[in-house]
Amino acid sequence: MAKLQKSIDKRNALLKATIELVNNSGFHATPMSKIAKMANVSPATIYLYFENKQDLVNQTYLEVKTKYTDFVFKAYDENTSVKTGFEIIWKRIAEFNSNECEYAFFLNQCNNTPMIDEPSRKEGIKYLQPLLHLWQRGKEEGVIKPVSDYILYAYSINPLSFLIMAQKRGEFQFTKAHIDEAFLAAWDSIKL
Amino acid sequence: MAKLQKSIDKRNALLKATIELVNNSGFHATPMSKIAKMANVSPATIYLYFENKQDLVNQTYLEVKTKYTDFVFKAYDENTSVKTGFEIIWKRIAEFNSNECEYAFFLNQCNNTPMIDEPSRKEGIKYLQPLLHLWQRGKEEGVIKPVSDYILYAYSINPLSFLIMAQKRGEFQFTKAHIDEAFLAAWDSIKL
DNA sequence: AAAAAAAGAATGAACATTCATTTTTATATA
């Protein structure tokens, strides 16, 4: 166990360092040597755990995406009204964005740049399923606008990313009141 | 004039090449040598027109941002109802995003990465003024929700960027009908 | 023919990755 645990610790330290450095400088501006230093490891050691830099970032992305999905959909159960279900999911996303903003910021970076390769990106998209089902049901019940899921996502979920980025830049400060205002805007934009 | 024109042409060729290459690979993954090649110029020549790579990108950003602003607010006049004014501005933004998607995509890249330095970013933010005034008036008239401009922007303007990026990736195809649906979502999210 | 603009080649730094050794861990033997 000692040995296995040690490996896991080292891998986690590498993922953590990757997130922090990529968040602050972007993929191409974070050298492997810095990642190694922050994780207290030799540069060569990274290559015992990951194939190369791209692989390190892809794996980091998938790991963080999984944390996100687990957190967001854990509290969700299908037997609610569409509005309530949406509110539960939306609030969990907002909570993740506030509480785990390092992770949230990293995911945004990945979504907005060519940092992640296509297969990993595709893999990361599957997570949406429960939300898409909920929207489908909402459309059938005449509660949600009958428009493309991309539009629903763009208006009700993606704005949180924008606000998080603004907060990270220090331009905007999220408060409890803002969350409620934002939720209302999200719901208004997609409800019929 | 011949000489001056030649210089302007060369500078424009460099800006154009920068936009195209940065759009497809990002800032750090586009070497000066490629920019030079695409603009039919020697790498050394770039340094006659720009201080360094950062300066080249900053200037490109400001130039594109200006094109955007000019286009978006040209058709706007203050003597309309808040709703009509908003619709005019919003539709112009949508039109710019469709018709000049190379420019729109470049601006998104700049907004989502640490590619642009802080002074240039600050300079680029001023453009919003007419929209912010309109929202202010809308709040006073009780037509627009009394919430932070960041929230209004996040819900009514920023989603277009998300949709453009999805389109660029080939995941989503913008049609005339989508534009109308998107406008409705935008307006619903901010109206009282 | 002087000045300005442009070019290609050279420079030096940064970086991803690999290599040759050293250190640590696990195992087997006494």
Added chain:
DNA sequence: TATATAAAAATGAATGTTCATTCTTTTTTT
């Protein structure tokens, strides 16, 4: 239990490449 040794893990120092920028020479303009 203590020791020897083989295997695994980790390391710091190369390696070779890519790139921004500068230097020197050539071409173009005045």
